[in-house]
Amino acid sequence: MGYSSGMLRYMVTVYNKKEETAKFGGTTEYEKVACVHADVTWKKGQKALNEGALDAQDTVLIRMRWNTVVNRYSRLECEGVTYQIQSLHADRMANTMQITATEIITK
DSSP states (O other), X not given: OXXXXXXXXXXEEEEEEOOSOOOTTOOOOEEEEEEEEEEEEEETTHHHHHHOOSSOOOEEEEEEOOOXXXXXXXXXXETTEEEEEEEEEEEXXXXXXXXXXXXXXXX
């Protein structure tokens, strides 16, 4: 069944880890591997509302067609904001992926 193209209004850039060439104590590097169409729903401040947290990050729900590019360790970028995947449910038979991700705060 999958998602119709009318529902997938956003372009999401997928970044995956580069091959393990980092030395001990080095940082993980990511490389751009694809851009995919997706539907993105923002749940701004949900953590703050639930927990009264002052350091709340934005949480998003991202839905896209099933693919082999996105994995649990991918980083996703949408509209200039980078997200870390918290949960990923992929259903190849239904041609869907549903991802819950939180914003990565960089200072």
